[in-house]
Amino acid sequence: MTLNEYPFYGLGIVAFSIALSDGDIQQRERRELMHLIEDWSERVDVGFKGAEVIFALLTKTHKYDVLTYEKGMDYIRKGKEYLTPQLKEKFVFLVNDVAHSFPSVTDDERAIVERFKHL
Numbered sequence: 001m002t003l004n005e006y007p008f009y010g011l012g013i014v015a016f017s018i019a020l021s022d023g024d025i026q027q028r029e030r031r032e033l034m035h036l037i038e039d040w041s042e043r044v045d046v047g048f049k050g051a052e053v054i055f056a057l058l059t060k061t062h063k064y065d066v067l068t069y070e071k072g073m074d075y076i077r078k079g080k081e082y083l084t085p086q087l088k089e090k091f092v093f094l095v096n097d098v099a100h101s102f103p104s105v106t107d108d109e110r111a112i113v114e115r116f117k118h119l
Helices: 003-020 029-041 048-061 069-080 085-099 107-117
Strands: none
Touching: 003 048, 003 069, 003 085, 003 107, 029 085, 069 107, 085 107
């Protein structure tokens, strides 16, 4: 993985940690969330494909122990020189979309989104 891919890798972990914050991710949620990330990778920026890949990998392998917000942020920080203001804005929109992809956004999800806005 190259340094410019780190932010997208971290974004995939952050997105997954948000989806997981209200408990286990159900099969329907997995499909919907993977579709959301895939849509962003196709529509917004080819770099989002990395977030899609890590999200899919984590979904399939159940590596929940490594899925912390801070772990994702560590990767984003490592590649921070590649984060333009426009890309940061896209990251925030995606994280917000993940949090709102299912009804009743939890307090934990709201808190993560608010922290992430200060990226």
